[in-house]
Amino acid sequence: MPETEKPLFGHPWIFIRGVPSLTFLPPEGPSEVAFAGRSNVGKSSLINALVGQKGLARTSNTPGRTQELNYFVPDGYSGEGGDLPPMAIVDMPGYGYAQAPKEQVDKWTKLVFDYLRGRATLKRVYVLIDSRHGIKKNDEDVLTLLDKAAVSYQLVLTKTDKIKAPAVPKLLAETADKIRKRPAAYPAVLSTSSEKGDGLDDLRQAIAQTVGIANWE
Numbered sequence: 028m029p030e031t032e033k034p035l036f037g038h039p040w041i042f043i044r045g046v047p048s049l050t051f052l053p054p055e056g057p058s059e060v061a062f063a064g065r066s067n068v069g070k071s072s073l074i075n076a077l078v079g080q081k082g083l084a085r086t087s088n089t090p091g092r093t094q095e096l097n098y099f100v101p102d103g104y105s106g107e108g109g110d111l112p113p114m115a116i117v118d119m120p121g122y123g124y125a126q127a128p129k130e131q132v133d134k135w136t137k138l139v140f141d142y143l144r145g146r147a148t149l150k151r152v153y154v155l156i157d158s159r160h161g162i163k164k165n166d167e168d169v170l171t172l173l174d175k176a177a178v179s180y181q182l183v184l185t186k187t188d189k190i191k192a193p194a195v196p197k198l199l200a201e202t203a204d205k206i207r208k209r210p211a212a213y214p215a216v217l218s219t220s221s222e223k224g225d226g227l228d229d230l231r232q233a234i235a236q237t238v239g240i241a242n243w244e
């Protein structure tokens with residue numbers, strides 16, 4: 028079976044590297060997708076839910092849990108002699124956590140923004156939006172940065188188990204309408220609940236399609 032035909036998500040993933048500043052980024056190689064969003068929106072939880080491994084990315088009730096760019100890849104590739112994983116998922120520090128010391132917030136913000144602007148292998152950014160809060164000012168700033176840098180992104184609503192089920196389609200439509208004129212936005216918005224498992228297959232398929240992998244399950 029060719030490497031890219033291994034199932035993408037029905038298969039263990041591993042953590043390979045935490046990147047505290049851009050000098051520590053792995054050499055540009057396999058396609059990357061990144062999970063960005065405000066602190067506590069559920070980025071790390073969603074990665075765990077997608078791969079079906081609860082403890083893979085560290086999660087917490089307290090905002091500011093993820094402090095580096097954390098790289099996750101499918102297991103089973105040596106990394107040597109061209110035996111590279113087909114893609115990587117990058118879990119990012121959250122933005123907009125005002126309670127942390129300013130120095131720390133500035134460091135995370137710079138790391139996130141510099142990475143998003145300048146990574147050639149970054150194929151798409153999944154910008155997570157809490158279903159209960161919608162798009163906030165600092166989300167808008169990130170979307171504008173991605174538009175300016177021409178980095179493709181898709182919005183993903185999180186924690187839909189926290190709102191009433193009939194509200195989800197309406198919120199999806201409203202959110203899609205808000206980003207309609209944004210040049211780098213993928214027009215369709217996704218909705219997910221890491222807790223209940225809703226929307227995960229759609230996101231798995233979207234990611235696999237983005238990086239050109241046919242066998243996503």
Ligand SMILES: Nc1nc2c(ncn2[C@@H]2O[C@H](COP(=O)(O)OP(=O)(O)OP(=O)(O)O)[C@@H](O)[C@H]2O)c(=O)[nH]1
Pocket residue numbers: 064065066067068069070071072073085086087088089090091092093094119120121122185186187188189219220221222223
């Ligand atoms: N009800 C519910 N809670 C969720 C869901 N996803 C995440 N959470 C909770 O939200 C909190 C934050 O989750 P994380 O995954 O750590 O959020 P994060 O975006 O990675 O946060 P930072 O790394 O601090 O930026 C945790 O208490 C999770 O249990 C969900 O789908 N439903």
Ligand SMILES: [Mg+2]
Pocket residue numbers: 070071072085086092093118119
């Ligand atoms: Mg996190």
